[in-house]
Amino acid sequence: MKYSANCLLNRKEKFNLKLCINTELNTTNRNGINYPIIYGIGYEIKNKKAFWCNKFLNKGPDMLARSARHFSDGGNIQIYDPLSHKLTIGPFSYVSDFVKDCLSLPRKSLLRYFSTSPEQEPVHFVDNLLETFKFMYDHQSPLETYFINNKPKIYSKQLDGSWKEED
Structure with a gap:
């Protein structure tokens, strides 16, 4: 079964993420070089939604x-x-x-x-x-x-x- 990065996004279930370790589940291979599928994921507590967080335009101050x-x-x-x-x-x-x-x-x-x-x-x-x-x-x-x-x-x-x- 191929892992899909979307499995953590748009979930209806509530979850409490304490530790997340992604090894081969977060790996794709391009031209013989391993790359992460997800460079960053976040979880918004208020809306209880997971979201991609590697493309924020605003990275915060300073x-x-x-x-x-x-x-x-x-x-x-x-x-x-x-x-x-x-x-x-x-x-x-x-x-x-x-x-x-x-x-x-x-x-x-x-x-x-x-x-x-x-x-x-x-x-x-x-x-x-x-x-x-x-x-x-x-x-x-x-x-x-x-x-x-x-x-x-x-x-x-x-x-x-x-x-x-x-x-």
């Missing part, structure tokens, strides 16, 4: 700072509080010595060295990476140039779905 944070030694953290509808990016720093060199690397090299699966990356992967490196180059000491007075960046979600930075 995407460059959020991306640059992955180059810090802070590890992964939860930045969105669904109860207050606030997204908080706490102050962080990183070693920026390598950034200037990365900005001049060929696109193929960036893809090769910064992706765990270069053949499967979406077309915008390298562009996003270069934008992140540009942000890091512009803010080589983010604790001084971006997080003024060591204050976090806090954004609240508005009723219309937009984000507003708090003072």
Whole structure:
């Protein structure tokens, strides 16, 4: 039986997803290279509907700072509080010595060295990476140039779905 990614979408049943591991069920093969069928799926609690979440046009506020944070030694953290509808990016720093060199690397090299699966990356992967490196180059000491007075960046979600930075 061929697995269909639509099996999680448009379900009438209620479900409580605690952990979802997709191995070969989420794999398709194109020209000898394995690709995921689903790059992202979300579940909206209010409407109790699953939906594709890999094609959001709006990825939320301050995407460059959020991306640059992955180059810090802070590890992964939860930045969105669904109860207050606030997204908080706490102050962080990183070693920026390598950034200037990365900005001049060929696109193929960036893809090769910064992706765990270069053949499967979406077309915008390298562009996003270069934008992140540009942000890091512009803010080589983010604790001084971006997080003024060591204050976090806090954004609240508005009723219309937009984000507003708090003072």
